[in-house]
Amino acid sequence: MTVLNLRLLGLGVLKFCLAVISISDLVRGAQNCEDPNPAPESIGFDTLPYNFTLAAANASLANAADLTGAPLVLGAGGATGGVMIYVTSTYSSFPYNxxxxxxxxxxxxxxxxxxxxxxxxxTTIRSGERLVWSRSVMYPNPEDNSRVYSVIQTPSNPYPVLAAHNVSTLWSLCPFPGPRAQTQLVFNVSAVRHPPDSDYLPFDPDLCYHVMLHIIPAGFSS
Structure with missing residues (x-):
């Protein structure tokens, strides 16, 4: 084989090797490439470093995430055995705070x-129940059995939202009838029997509407 042929053969082998290296680099680059638009991820918090209030935004509205929502307060729920009971109500239905x-x-x-x-x-909340609060000096460590709440932040919502059992999408506001009627917060209203047959939950599920519970830092005004 002539010297010229050897040189041509060597040049061909070199081009082939360079092509293989270039393809390998492209493959590695594709494998290491990060998605410039990753899927939104939720961030959960078990503790917040600040105090806050709750506001309920009607989730059926297209711009619900951008609305502060109706302010919620601890409404009157009665008393039993030395324990004061409160329910979570809209301020418009219980104008005290x-x-x-x-x-x-x-x-x-x-x-x-x-x-x-x-x-x-x-207190601990379960499906079909109201968000109830209690006050008592008779029982120590009242929080021990009520650690089911958290706060979730998603990129699509400017406000963090309250969750129970790590779920933030099952809250509803329901009108409760009576002489001092209050619109109260219920978790997973779909679990309530229809028509309701319990005096503990005397409300009509058909009158409830789904809400998101926005966390509003104390002192914030929209």
């Missing part, structure tokens, strides 16, 4: 009075 700020600590919800005293705790 004895406990103006809330807190989340280790998945437990707390309520504070005007002087910042912590004296009320949310």
């Amino acid at each position: 004895q406990y103006p700020t809330l807190g989340l600590v280790n998945r437990a919800l707390r309520a504070f009075d005007d002087w910042g005293n912590w004296c009320v705790n949310a």
Whole structure:
């Protein structure tokens, strides 16, 4: 084989090797490439470093995520055995606010009075039940059995939202009839028997509407 042929053969082998290297680099580059538009991810919090209030935004509205929502307060729920009971109601249906700020600590919800005293705790909530709070000095460690709450932040919502059992999409506001009727917060209203046959939940599920519970830092005004 002539020297010229050897040179041509060597040049061909070199071009082939360079082509293989280029293809390998492209494959590695494709494997290491990050999606410039990754799917939105939710971030959960078991504790918040600030106090807040709750506001319910009607989830059936197209711009619900951008609305602050109707303010919620601790409404009158009665008393039994030395324990004061509160329900979570709209301010428009119960225009008083004895406990103006809330807190989340280790998945437990707390309520504070005007002087910042912590004296009320949310109870454990289950499907078909209201978000109920209790106040008592008779029972120690009231939070131990109520650590089911968290806060979730998603890129699509400017406000963090409250979750129970790690679910933030099952809250509803339901009108409760009576002489002092209140519109109250219920979790997973679809679990309520229809028509309701319990005096504990005397409301019509058909009158409820789905809401998102926005976390509004205390002192914030929209």
